[in-house]
Amino acid sequence: MKKFLKITGGIVLFILILLMVTPLFFKGKIERLVKEEVNNQVVAKVDWGKFSLSLIKDFPNISVGMSGLSVVGVDKFEDDTLLYLNEFALSADLMSAMGGSLSVEHILLDKPMIHAKVLADSTVNWDIYKATGEIEEVETADAESSDFTIRLKSFEVKDAIITYVDETMDLEAAIHNLHLNLSGDMSAATTNLMLESSIEAVNVSMEKTKYLNQVKVSLVAGILADMTNMVFTFEENDLMVNDLNLGFDGHVGMLDEGYHLDLKLGAKETTFKSLLALVPKEFLTDLEGVQTQGTLTLEATTKGIYKDTDNLPAFDAILKVNNGQIKYPDLPKSINDININVVVNNPGGSPDNTVTNIEKFHFELGQNPFDASLLLKTPVSNARFKGGMVGVIDLGSLKDAIPMDSFDIKGVVDADVTLDGNMEMIEKEDYESVQVNGKMKLDDFEYTSTGLPKVTISEALMTFSPKSIALNKFVCNVGRSDFDLSGKIENYLPYLFKDETIKGSLMHSSHLLDVNEFLEGFEEEQANAAEDTTALELFEVPKNIDFVFTSSFGKIVYDKLTINNTKGKITVKDGRVVLNGMSMKLLDGEMKMAGEYNTQDVKKPFVDFIFDAGNIDITKTANSFSIIDSLMPIAKSSKGQFSADFKYNSLLDREMMPVIASITGGGNLKSKAIEVSNSKVLNNMADLLKKEKYRKMKAEDLDINFIMKDGKIIVEPFTAKVFGSRIEVSGEQGFDQSLNYVVKTPVSRKDIAGAMSFLGGGFSTSGDDVMVDVIVKGTAKDPKLSLDLAEAKKQVGKELEKEAEKVVKDILKDDNVKNAIEGLFGKKKKK
Template sequence: MKRLLIIIVSILVLLIASAVALPFIFKDKIVERIDKEISESVNAQVYYDFKNISLSIFKRFPHVSATIKEFGIIGNPPFQNDTLVHMDRLQVDFNLRSVLFGDYPSLTGIHLDGGSLYVKVLEDGTANYDITYPSEETEPESNFQIGIDLIEVNDFDVVYDDRQLQYFMALGKIKMEGKGDFTLDVYDLPVKMEAMIADISYEGTNYLRNKKFKGETLMNIDMDQMKFSFGDGDFNINDFLFGFQGLIAMPDDDIELDLTFEGKNNSFKSILSLVPGIYTDNFSDIKTSGTMDFSGFLKGIYNEQSFPAFDVSIKVADGMFQYPDLPRPVSNINLDMQVKNATNNLDNTSVNIPTFNLDFGTNPVSGRFFLADLLTYEMDGALKGKLNLEEVTSIFPVEGLTLKGILDVNAQAKGKYDSAAQIIPTIDAKMLLSNAYIKSADYPAPIENLNVNASILNPTGDMNDFLVDLSQFGFELEDEQISGRLKINDFSLLNWDGALKGTLDFGKMLAIFPMEGIIMEGKVMADIQTKGSYQDVEAGRYNRLDTRGSASISNFYFTSADLPQGIRIHQADADFSPDRINLTKFDSRVGESPLLASGFLSNYVNYILKDDETLKGQLTLNSSKFNVNEWMTDTGSTESSALTVIELPKNIDFNMSVAAAEVLYDNLVLKDIQGSLALKEGVLSFKDASMSTLGGKVMMNGSYDPRDLTAPKFDFSLNLANLSIPQAFQSFNTVKAFAPIAQHLTGNFNTNLDFSGTLGQDMMPLLSSLDLKGLLKVTEASFQNSTLLQGITSLTKLNDTNTLQFRNLSIPIEINQGVMDVKPFDVKLWDYQANIQGSTGFDGSINYLINMQVPAGEFGSQANALLAAISGNQMDQSTLIPIAINLGGTYNSPKIGLAGGNSIENLLTSALKSRGAAEKENIQEQAKQQFQAAEDSLKKELTLKSQMIQDSLQKEADKKISETKDKAVDEAKNLLRGILGKPKPAKPDTTKKN
């Protein structure tokens, strides 16, 4: 990182020094020198405009100030879409005497106004700030001196996205000021800073979000030792004030920490400002009272094996807060909490909360908790409280919601958890919710008679005395009732006995508890009893489990942002037994496609209760018309979105019998589909699948394997019968690429193919990855109006028609790494016997050799006279003259030539001399050898190109997978924009250097 800073400053010094050197006279040379220095030192794209560099001696006299606007750096792959740093305006000050008379300029001030820094570290440790070329030197040499007495930063954003450490930080609207003198390696920096903390997360847990930060301290920075020391300073997060001092050092892979912190002059309102949802625009109007104290330290080594020792304590005494315009407060808030670990092992962390109490209006809640460590989990805790829900809305601002009822909680736990000794804490916990009532302003009817009676008991601490008893659960919504019970005993066996019965209207529930972006309606009716033991589940003894009953869904509809196509279930009925769920009826419409299903599911209990278990089943699926395209796009619109890879679940083992009258896939219409499908371990296999399409019949066996989403595989055996050649050309990109001749063919074909390769992210086969073997059979076809055919007739003069008729052709073909190799096959071209061989590349290139045997009389009187003059004899019709034709270029722009001569006359002379000399190898053999030598060279080039393309596509696919994680960064940036309230100036959309 230090090298990065020096490189950036070096570039700026070079740019600014150039501004002094008569830029209007030497501009071109200066720009050329700048670009040269950048290209030799920076492995990234640097953008700037020479016109945006200015010089002034009046801004900080007696210093000379140079300013550059719109300067930045964009990374090279894999960071080509990430702007590492962008600066709206950067002013750099130099000591005037050093510029005029010194050997090197002395840097005295930095002023940054607007911009952003985005640091990104991938899972493998690759970082986008590592933009310097490798050097044997430990540090780049510096030809300038640093003695800064002023640093100013205003309106700057920083996003740090470390996917190796799983650490994420987004800071916005940073304002910083530092003063003093320091050297390049060790220096003191008094600094003031303000920022908006948009997000700070570690290992998936968010610690701070949408908080205001302000701080002032004295930093000592030792770049050689990578040590950062903090003097006694004052810091604020929202209204919470604390002191912070100590050091952070990173001399090697370890992180050394020695930090202490404590609250300063805080009241209860200070810590209240940290609670999400409370620190709003009217926070200053909230009435508060009470005191608060906070202190702690963090000291030790952090690495994969060690965690620093720490001790953090918080105390709140006599706290109270009350929202304006609401009648009741939360009062008598007292908290004493200490989280401590005196070792370098995080498992030795203890938590002690000897005091906790508060009053929700007139309802007191109190508790205590002690946890000795994270190994034995020895604990002692209690929680007691009684809450009148009707008072909640008079304490907290909850618009449009009416609550009633009494919630009574009384819980105690003491002891330790030891699975080997079959010991758990003694527990006596009871929760009672009585006559609860919930009414939303968005729906006229309330949820009534909501009652929950639950208890957790273990009087002895033995696992077999453990009991969870949900003796009562139920509610009513517009004369529809839900009721249930559940009892679990013996912590080691987890025996259960429960039941659920009633009707639930999803539309009504969603109206009362709305969820953004979701539409849901319909009813579910259930009557289920279940009894068993989790020990039997683990052992697979499903015959001992007793889950039975029935459930039905009617008029169900669901759609969301993630499922815009929507699912509608007209009617679904299922009954349950211990070993399976029988789906007796499933009448639905998924998106725009009707779907009927029946069958069964097994291993469902294990699948629900355990991780890494597989749901098994056998289903029969029927559809009159199924549109696959709408499930292969992000938005459900085939017009606006490209097809994307379909991921398959790895914990599903289904055998499916499928029948569909019509299926739409890409631009294909498939009819009368029949076959068996198997989904197992994330791979979809096809067996004896058949369909009608392109005027013929397709039989198929094979598999689709998307387990590697960056390179999904397919492997099929196809039997194609009586398919239309022109329709195949219009429908298949593969045919367009490898058989472009099909666009000028009429007729049908039959073939058996073994076909495998990789799919792109658009679910289309990557032509460069294809492997194929098969025999193409054409009973009868017509070839006409082709540029290729016109070229052959024009060259040979053998026939002036642009139509060829083919009958009973058998063409062996093979595709390997994107190159189609056509083995030699015999064919009649017009009335002449011919043999054709060659190849077509995935890039559209063709390379073919046609050997023809042409009767001498077909060449015309002038050619026959030439033949007679050379041979001394009159050539008769039975004399066959060999002709070899080379085809190259592309199909639509072919290069056609004759082997053995550049004209028919030269070719005939060479052919006749070859015959007269009775040479062992005639002209066709010579042409074949020359062709094969050239073809081998072309195949090597195509294979290399194929591998390069696949590597490039693999990187592109990896990038798309990574974009999922990039969404967190985008969300953070959007949050910054939302918090800051004004858009940043647009950054340049080009990396071109001026």
């Protein structure tokens, strides 16, 4: 018995060792073959981190694992990750393979991230499979088809994130935290499958408009699968979209080309409140306490064969709301008599057969009815549209019916507009055949929100015609600022239906524009949102807008600056804001400017301006612009007037700040006289030369040329009259406030006598001034001065040479010296 137990124990131990050791022999080879085969099949870089193979982990099943799987694009999609999988796990009954059918017990995809992208040229990043001719042929031992089958029992996805970006349609969609569990014997001819799935958030936006925002979706469905004919019949199921419960039944059949569909979907709840669950919470808050009335009908069916987007099955959808009402318990008014009837149908075939009919859209607010309708046919070949809206909306009553905690609103909108035509008329610019008529009026509008100036529109009137919208009147105040607009907007129909350029010509005038009010509100808003957002975000100028504003401002207040009588044209076109012929009075002088803010290439936005200023007060300039104080603190210690003309160009970063290294430009600055006193530079000079007179300086006849490049302001050599003498200045100043100037200035001999003491008693303190180079370094706020006496040395050296020559001549005139020399060298005899 003991011998039997020993033998049995030894066999078991041997099997366990074999189970643990065997994968080690094959793991590397299997991993290498898999990686080679995958990379042979695709045009992408496929890699993974850890690969595991075990016969122990899920014994008696074999376990295969993989972590850090990534699929990264090449060429146009270089370094663009199509797929990242945190972990892949597979458990299979290895013994079942001996019977010719491998049973896969479970497949897990943990935290997969999929990023699908369509470029503007319609290239897609998921088209990574090589063409048939590109794939290397693999020799097989048996070319005949195999009877070997694979059965899958369970498939699970955890925490998936899927994003889709389509640049051809300016579409962005994202699915966050997708969970999916599919179970059942997927190898049987006929089987029952169980599908459980949930999505935490679905977001869809097109052309910057959000159509779905943080929508929750879940599905629990039982599916009868006919695996032989590939027909899947939906039985008991629940589809939840937010709190809207939908049920559907029917079947989907997979064909060689396309799918055979026979499905019906309908809302299980027939109350109006269930429809409100689809409305984003930012529009309707606290639905838990909302009181509603009315019934809902929501149904959709599809039947036929779907091949592609040009060959559709028949489908129809109906949305009806009867006698709906929304009433918040804490508010005095309600939205009543809500009646909606929308029908969409297509008999099958081309999507051009689709007819969308909003037969009725009606509600009453504060005893004021509002109605709208729209019929849309042949949307692909030649969209035909007919509809309109008529009614009054009292915005004050809207505030009394829907919670508006963050803002307050008042005013009355009166609209009566009709529309009838087709796209062919618009394409041929046959606007007279398009019937667009009516008006829209806004009276006594008020909008107030925390941290922002109050907005009031006393009156606004727009009248519609097929060719244009006339802005007859628009009188508005934003805080203390006022705006008066009038003009015409053209090409609005092609803009609405074909995304063409909308054009406008508007006259604008303001008595006062107080920019400080806007900045205060903006700073407060940014302070509240500092944890979530950057200080400022780049504003992209739309490329399909062509507006010309002829503007006139009586007064503009910006920071400490007051600007008067501003006039000129502002053009918004092709992604640019162009200022042309702008003139203004400021800082006791005048300035003209022209230029542009350009976002045509949103990755490289830039500004490019030309300025021409005359008789500007330098003290007021320094006290009105913080950037002047930052770059040139000496300006605050200066008095006088200057004129300047210069160019400025720079790229902008994502926060609309200049990219310092990209700044280029330059110009000229002139002034008859500028007086500077008590500046750090002059004080340092006075201390260096030990002369108090240098603490106050008056520079006359200034004519300065400068250029801006490589992050610096480079000043060309210029002369100026200071203390009755001419000085020469040259050097550069960095936008980081660094200084590097040389000032060539005449200095009296007495002022530098101490510095020239190295020459001994031979240096005379009387005579002409000595030229000295004053070296200015450091920063604008902390300048460092030193003297370069090279020129002074040369000048004094020449004086000493002259003095020595004079001394020699005087010595030679002495008779005793002459006789001694003659005796030493011998006197010449006369002939």
